[in-house]
Amino acid sequence: MLVTLNSVAAGRPGRGNEDFVGAIPTAAVLLDGAGGVAGAEAACRHGVAWYARRLGAELLGLLSRDAAESLPALLAEAIELATGAHRDTCDVTDPASPWATVAVLRVTDGVADHLVLGDAVLLLDRPGGPPLVVTDDREDAVAGPYRSALRTAEGEEYERIRAEGIAAMRAARNRPGGYWIAKDDPAAAGEALTGSHPVGGPTGAALLSNGAARLVEPFGIIDWPEFAALLTAEGPAEIIRRVRAEEARQSVSPDDASIAHCTALTG
Structure with missing residues (x-):
């Protein structure tokens, strides 16, 4: 079972966060939506936030119904379902149509499985050592x-x-x-980074959009062990507050920032 504490913040005032964060008792999902470039409306009338929410909801639904299927297989099915929901109204193959990076953590039968597709970040706390950092570069x-x-x-x-x-x-x-990212091609899910760990190894975990990981990369204010310690001590809202402060200090445009902090892993 996962106990999650989530925090999200939009990059710009007056515009909603285009990430998706959700959890069920056995899994947490984070999607970082993208694709809102000039002219994107001609390709997809729904927009980035809609796609991230739709894909995230499909993925959580599949995770809740099938604990045995592999994470890449479930993500592939979710991509197919989300794409099918707007294939008849939008040009889903257009490069400007919405897409997302993905991080998933699932705990079942004493095993913690993870998946990362794109530049989302997954941290797994490990007793007596630095956190395991999974991101696709x-x-x-x-x-x-x-x-x-x-x-x-x-x-x-x-x-x-x-x-x-x-x-x-x-x-x-x-x-x-x-x-590789989640867009219109389910085969992309097969290119995700995956791994499994016995429960009792990892003591906690976090799923981050790249906007929430900025204190480490690209700002270099702290390293990943320091990030994990700060997250445990202060919580995800404090991480995002410090990201916003550093963006302002460096005159960097803010990005959507989302964190799913899993404070307990039991299987």
Whole structure:
């Protein structure tokens, strides 16, 4: 069984958080919704928040009904169901249509299973040692060179690099040699990072959107053991408060930030 304490915060005032956080007694799910770029409405009339909520609800429903199926198989089915819900009204294959990164933790029959697809983060506390950190860095491998170049670019050069980066990211999405996210292709779930641990090993866990992980990456204010200790001592709301303070200090645009903090793992 999981005991969860969740905290979410939208990146910008007046706009809802486009992440999804949910839990049942045996599982927790976090999705970081994305895709709200200019012109996205022409591809999907529903929007990013709708897709994240729909995919998250489908996944939680499947987790509640089937404790034996693998997490990638359940995620693949959830992607198919969520895609089917708007395939007739929206261009689900358009690169601008909504997508999400995913983190899942399930505890059944004395085993804690996890899945991470994309740059969401999963932390597993381990007694006597640093936390296990699971995140998928394949997206960053594609985007990293463009992000670095944008830091010093200005004017027309900035816009050129930005356009090239967007094109490169779209070309590499859900492709071998690129990176993988939940969108319209259920096969992407098979590329997720997964693992299993006997209950009694991990003593707690956290699922984070990348906006909630900023104190470690990219800000480098604390490391993951310090992050885990702060989360345990102060709770997820304090983590997000400190993220917002550091974003303001560095004049960085805020991002949606969501945390599912699992304070007890029993199976």
